[in-house]
Amino acid sequence: MPLNIIVCIKQLIDPETPIENLTIDTHSKDIDTIDHKELITNGFDLNAVEAALYLKDKYGAKVTIISLGTMESQNSLKRPLAMGADEAILINKPNTPIDSATTALLLSKTISLHIPFDLILCGRQASDWDNAEIPFRIAENLNISCISLVSKIEINESKLIATRALPNGLQKAKTNLPGLITITNEFGEPRYPSLRGIMSANKKNIKQITPTFLGINESDITTKTETIRINFQTRKKNCEFIQNENNEYAAQALTEKLKNLNLI
Amino acid sequence: MNILILVNTTDPEANSTTREAISVANKIDNQYSIALISKSEETLSHLQELNDICPNKIIATNPLLNTQSLDLWVESFKQVIKETNPKIILMVADVLTREISARLAAQLNIPLIQESSEIKIENNSLKFIRPIFGGIASATIQSDGISPLIVTLQKGAFGSSNIQKYPNPTTRYIQLELKTEMEKVKYEKLSPTSPSRLPMEKASSIVCGGRGLGGPEGFDLLSQLANILDNGTIGASRAACDAGWIDHSYQIGLTGRTVSPKLYFAIGISGASQHMSGCTKSQTIVAINTDPSALIFNEADIGLIGDWEKIIPILIEKIKTTK
Ligand SMILES: Cc1cc2nc3c(=O)[nH]c(=O)nc-3n(C[C@H](O)[C@H](O)[C@H](O)COP(=O)(O)OP(=O)(O)OC[C@H]3O[C@@H](n4cnc5c(N)ncnc54)[C@H](O)[C@@H]3O)c2cc1C
Numbered sequence: 001m002p003l004n005i006i007v008c009i010k011q012l013i014d015p016e017t018p019i020e021n022l023t024i025d026t027h028s029k030d031i032d033t034i035d036h037k038e039l040i041t042n043g044f045d046l047n048a049v050e051a052a053l054y055l056k057d058k059y060g061a062k063v064t065i066i067s068l069g070t071m072e073s074q075n076s077l078k079r080p081l082a083m084g085a086d087e088a089i090l091i092n093k094p095n096t097p098i099d100s101a102t103t104a105l106l107l108s109k110t111i112s113l114h115i116p117f118d119l120i121l122c123g124r125q126a127s128d129w130d131n132a133e134i135p136f137r138i139a140e141n142l143n144i145s146c147i148s149l150v151s152k153i154e155i156n157e158s159k160l161i162a163t164r165a166l167p168n169g170l171q172k173a174k175t176n177l178p179g180l181i182t183i184t185n186e187f188g189e190p191r192y193p194s195l196r197g198i199m200s201a202n203k204k205n206i207k208q209i210t211p212t213f214l215g216i217n218e219s220d221i222t223t224k225t226e227t228i229r230i231n232f233q234t235r236k237k238n239c240e241f242i243q244n245e246n247n248e249y250a251a252q253a254l255t256e257k258l259k260n261l262n263l264i
Numbered sequence: 265m266n267i268l269i270l271v272n273t274t275d276p277e278a279n280s281t282t283r284e285a286i287s288v289a290n291k292i293d294n295q296y297s298i299a300l301i302s303k304s305e306e307t308l309s310h311l312q313e314l315n316d317i318c319p320n321k322i323i324a325t326n327p328l329l330n331t332q333s334l335d336l337w338v339e340s341f342k343q344v345i346k347e348t349n350p351k352i353i354l355m356v357a358d359v360l361t362r363e364i365s366a367r368l369a370a371q372l373n374i375p376l377i378q379e380s381s382e383i384k385i386e387n388n389s390l391k392f393i394r395p396i397f398g399g400i401a402s403a404t405i406q407s408d409g410i411s412p413l414i415v416t417l418q419k420g421a422f423g424s425s426n427i428q429k430y431p432n433p434t435t436r437y438i439q440l441e442l443k444t445e446m447e448k449v450k451y452e453k454l455s456p457t458s459p460s461r462l463p464m465e466k467a468s469s470i471v472c473g474g475r476g477l478g479g480p481e482g483f484d485l486l487s488q489l490a491n492i493l494d495n496g497t498i499g500a501s502r503a504a505c506d507a508g509w510i511d512h513s514y515q516i517g518l519t520g521r522t523v524s525p526k527l528y529f530a531i532g533i534s535g536a537s538q539h540m541s542g543c544t545k546s547q548t549i550v551a552i553n554t555d556p557s558a559l560i561f562n563e564a565d566i567g568l569i570g571d572w573e574k575i576i577p578i579l580i581e582k583i584k585t586t587k
Pocket of ligand 1 (some may be wrong): 009043126127333473474475476477500501502504515516517518519521531532533534536538539542552553554555558570571572573
């Protein structure tokens with residue numbers, strides 16, 4: 001039996017967008033790009049897609065991509081399909097603001113439609129708010145085991161063996177399937193889509209699911225926390241430049257400067 | 265208001281990080297509790313410093329508690345929360361508590377605010393401020409005031425100036441109900457990447473290299489510089505780690521380590537916000553970069569526009585002769 005793998009992905013503003021091109025959307029209380037640039041797929045989520053495809057290559061698997069987003073997000077679902085994922089589902093994001101609990105609930109309910117699944121993969125965190133909250137909420141909602149910050153995975157007789165990349169070193173962890181793991185960039189670069197992959201992705205249609213279909217009415221959605229303000233952080237310092245007409249002189253000047261500041 | 269501070273008792277710096285959480289709690293309300301969980305009370309002796317600086321202490325134990333297991337941490341803290349019914353649950357953010365907090369929030373169906381770096385009281389309600397978008401912006405968040413709330417605190421953001429002595433602290437004991445089946449994931453011991461190295465968080469000087477080094481060899485030269493500095497060690501940007509030039513445990517930044525040395529060298533690093541969020545608390549940042557328009561010069565105290573490969577060898581000699 002091939003594995004049934006689900007990968008959750010999120011679309012967001014490119015985290016490397018220069019600050020001059022960003023603006024605050026006072027209505028949604030979030031950051032936007034000045035020119036409403038197309039969103040990209042969260043980098044860590046692409047690492048998770050790569051992890052799913054690694055398992056598919058090794059053990060055989062059906063890989064389903066799930067995302068909560070607007071219609072524009074459809075485009076970014078093509079990329080994981082072109083990389084080799086089998087199908088993609090887009091949950092239509094409600095118009096009202098939703099919090100992490102509701103997002104996780106919508107994703108969990110969609111995943112429940114895919115029982116029996118073996119493994120859920122998520123990126124370690126989304127590069128916009130960096131909460132790293134949704135994956136854990138999904139695991140708890142579905143009452144399955146979870147392992148975070150994974151840089152390597154193997155499956156052996158329905159046991160998952162993962163290596164976690166922690167700040168102080170590596171840690172092995174084992175659990176029975178089904179389970180959820182969050183993937184970190186140490187897993188390795190996501191593969192490039194092949195030409196054939198791109199063509200077959202263009203032919204695949206993306207399934208759409210509404211919150212109502214999942215039993216959640218927009219009018220019932222409440223949030224327990226509210227963002228009241230967003231501010232840009234101004235961190236500009238006054239940098240004192242060391243003249244560098246020649247390296248010898250510059251190194252000397254820097255040494256003296258550090259000495260005067262008692263730093264060496 | 266009723267605050268509960270959940271302590272990561274396995275953090276080697278638990279005394280100082282918990283002081284920070286206590287300092288925050290003192291500002292909000294001086295009736296609060298700290299909860300310490302462990303196999304047995306004896307294994308908590310390293311946390312005695314906390315005894316007389318908080319009004320109420322909860323000690324929750326069970327011999328089955330294996331502190332490697334995140335499942336048991338979550339279950340234990342959940343039992344403590346259910347016993348005490350707090351309105352606000354505080355934890356100091358680290359790799360362990362970031363996961364535990366999210367799982368607790370899900371199990372208890374309550375909201376969570378991660379990595380708060382400032383807390384304000386406005387119109388009688390609490391406002392939590394936290395960095396977003398890799399630190400280029402901040403969000404101010406408030407809860408509905410009805411539901412209990414979990415807040416993780418960014419390490420080092422609050423300081424611990426607000427400490428009081430509580431001469432007659434109370435202690436409450438809770439017997440945790442744990443079963444081995446609750447341990448869904450089995451964790452092995454951590455294998456440290458480089459045990460001999462000076463921990464970056466304790467270093468007084470850090471020489472950090474980025475993609476501008478162009479290859480792994482550059483780090484040898486940076487190590488030579490680090491070795492002649494006061495309590496020095498090396499670090500790296502994510503780009504350098506991802507390129508495979510150096511192990512990821514050297515990574516400084518949002519998804520790496522957070523450091524605050526006296527002297528921080530950023531060499532061949534462009535100054536992306538995700539890198540800077542791990543080092544802005546350094547006392548003095550020195551940037552060496554060939555690109556005069558690099559963002560790093562907006563955040564550095566001392567800048568040198570130039571090629572590290574030419575400058576660093578001379579700098580090492582100059583520092584040696586000055587010392
Ligand atoms: C969610 C998320 C989390 C992240 N977490 C982190 C993190 O924890 N840590 C981190 O570092 N990054 C992190 N990043 C990545 C970050 O956005 C940047 O991509 C990364 O920091 C860039 O590394 P760099 O400065 O070494 O490389 P680059 O941006 O490529 O900069 C290289 C610099 O070297 C200079 N240079 C080139 N040659 C020379 C020379 N001979 N002499 C001197 N200077 C030279 C160039 O002018 C340039 O400024 C994260 C990104 C995301 C999206």
